[in-house]
Amino acid sequence: MKTHESRDHSRKSSNASVEDEEKAGEQSGRTSIAESPSRSAPKPEQKVDDWDGPDDPDNAQNWPKSKKVYHTLVPASIAFVCTVASSIYTPGRGDLMRDFGVSAEVSLLPYVLYVLGLAFGPMLSAPCSETFGRRAVYLTGMPLFALFTLGSGFANSITALCILRFLSGVAGSPGLAIGSATLSDMWKPAERATPMSIYVTTPFLGPAIGPLVGGFTAQAKGWRWTMWVLLFFAVACLTPALFMKETYKSAILRKRAKKRGLKYPTLNRTPLQSAKFFLKSTLTRPVHMCAMEPVVLLFTLYIAINFGMLYGFFAAFPYVFETVYGFDVGQIGLTFLGIGVGCIVGCLFIILFFRLFYIPKVVQGGKAGKGETVSPETRLWIAMIGSIMLPVSLFWFAWTAENDVHWMAPVAAEGVFACGNLMIFMAAVLYLMDFYGPLYGASAMGANNLARYTLGAVLPLFIVQMYEGLGIGWATTLLGFVSLACTPIPWAFYWFGPRLRSCSKYAKPDGN
Known part of the structure; x- marks a missing residue:
């Protein structure tokens, strides 16, 4: 009888409207799977869409403080580098104008298009983080950011540079789009003020450091080297990002449910429902x-x-x-x-x-x-x-x-x-x-x-x-x-x- 009730309940959850699913999102008690009665020793109830208890070690809010600090500094450093990238280019515009024979207004386009990439990139990276988890988005975006930055340094026309800079902005946007969500996954509301303040400062600090680094680099080596110096920054951020753990609750529970041989309810969302949700x-x-x-x-x-x-x-x-x-x-x-x-x-x-x-x-x-x-x-x-x-x-x-x-x-x-x-x-x-x-x-x-x-x-x-x-x-x-x-x-x-x-x-x- 319990099995039939559980199946009926799962079927109702999978057919719920998109808005109901948004609001109910990650609350407990929707689809709990009880331990099999055939076992002799009673064990705590295993839940599919909620933590096993307040002290669940998989919950990022229960991580040691040192681990939380590490997972705060990595998104902050990514946000810093991706905003350094916006302004590091500007001091070398004079060289670029001579290389490509373009006007001052046209030389601003690679800068403008990069910032537009930061504007529109979150429309892709934020929903993807809800589906695939925060870590997957960071580890996809940063390598692409590095590759597009490398290509920008080798661009042989203003058109190629504009396209590569826009794609760099889109690829670098996860640091701005999901960084605060990553921090919210780990830090309880009463603990968030300091880490959130540090994180929010980095997108303001980055554009201020960009012209400083770019100015001396362009003066000594030319505008192409501003892109290659930026590449070193990107690799320095990517290395610690490789050791990040997933923080997003749904992604952790989905992976754990699969490991336990259980079915996570949000996997039943149809492609049409997902599209409407996003x-x-x-x-x-x-x-x-x-x-x-x-x-x-x-x-x-x-x-x-x-x-x-x-x-x-x-x-x-x-x-x-x-x-x-x-x-x-x-x-x-x-x-x-x-x-x-x-x-x-x-x-x-x-x-x-x-x-x-x-x-x-x-x-x-x-x-x-x-x-x-x-x-x-x-x-x-x-x-x-x-x-x-x-x-x-x-x-x-x-x-x-x-x-x-x-x-x-x-x-x-x-x-x-x-x-x-x-x-x-x-x-x-x-x-x-x-x-x-x-x-x-x-x-x-x-x-x-x-x-x-x-x-x-x-x-x-x-x-x-x-x-x-x-x-x-x-x-x-x-x-x-x-x-x-x-x-x-x-x-x-x-x-x-x-x-x-x-x-x-x-x-x-x-x-x-």
């Missing part, structure tokens, strides 16, 4: 949330503008520091250290905020014994500070990048911009995840990722012309006014977030 989670729902959810729309717009400015500066700063201060390629690369220092300071500030304020507030609420929780809006405090830092830094840069002002003044302004940008982004990520929960929060961040890297690819195409037409002071002032117009966004959500949460069809009612 289409809904990666395209349909993010677009719908952008259209219907003011929180998603405005934060996506705000972060995309900030990212567009950041990536636009990698095209504009060489013009500024060469025109005003007469810097050569290597010296221009050094000016980007201001962004790097700002990222590190921002990361430290975020960690201190969570350790000294946010986590004690959570603990205090728990000790009160009234089920009190900290509202998601508390996360926005660092974004509110960052929203002031951004326009201040842009006005600062605008009117200190002049002959009679030391070059350290605009470089310091870069650092303030980078610090504020990181604080806004980190607060927005955590706020959206708290506001919408893991399922819908991931869709909100999917829309965010696509928008920010798309704008990061587009703005560099015309920012230099804007600086030439308006002048350095007024061009940066214009960006400062755009940033100033966006400043109220985190403040508004801090005050009106609870009301918006109560009206949203996607939000968790209590936000916790």
Whole structure:
């Protein structure tokens, strides 16, 4: 009788709608397979779609801390290298223009297309990680990234270089697309602040280091060597990635079920159901949330503008520091250290905020014994500070990048911009995840990722012309006014977030 009930239950699970399966995803109790009654000694129940117990050693959250740190640093290093790759190319554009006989605008295309690869790559890598596991995606993407990077160094035409750079961006995108999911697999919510802060910093730090490395490399060896130096970075990341273990729950349980001779229920999903699932989670729902959810729309717009400015500066700063201060390629690369220092300071500030304020507030609420929780809006405090830092830094840069002002003044302004940008982004990520929960929060961040890297690819195409037409002071002032117009966004959500949460069809009612 038990066998018939189990079969009926499995059949119902396999025919469930895509949306029900999404929401039920990995919860326990759907298809538990009891131990055979023919055995004499009773043993604990073996589960197919849940852990065997809270101390299950296969659960990544039960790994030793050293193992978790290793599996945090590897995705962080991959994200770092893949964003270094975006800007390491830019200092060698002059050599490339001479080699291929192209204009300054055309020489930007390999940079732009790489960033577009980072924008659209997650639409492929994120669903694949849900099907095949995180490890398989890392170990497929990084070798392809290395191969396309190697080919970029040998490209004999601008067309070939553009194609290879776009494919490199797509192949390198898993470091950005599934890194945070990998960390969430391992670290419990109360433990995530520090590892997530470190991980989120790397995509901001990478573009700042790229021009530094690329500047001296291009100056000494030419633009092709910027690709080959990047290849060394890629191999250095791939080696530790080979020793990674799977962290994704469904992939681990699927493999374990096969080893035990049991049938994992999600394997019964038809190809049509899988296609609908991926289409809904990666395209349909993010677009719908952008259209219907003011929180998603405005934060996506705000972060995309900030990212567009950041990536636009990698095209504009060489013009500024060469025109005003007469810097050569290597010296221009050094000016980007201001962004790097700002990222590190921002990361430290975020960690201190969570350790000294946010986590004690959570603990205090728990000790009160009234089920009190900290509202998601508390996360926005660092974004509110960052929203002031951004326009201040842009006005600062605008009117200190002049002959009679030391070059350290605009470089310091870069650092303030980078610090504020990181604080806004980190607060927005955590706020959206708290506001919408893991399922819908991931869709909100999917829309965010696509928008920010798309704008990061587009703005560099015309920012230099804007600086030439308006002048350095007024061009940066214009960006400062755009940033100033966006400043109220985190403040508004801090005050009106609870009301918006109560009206949203996607939000968790209590936000916790």
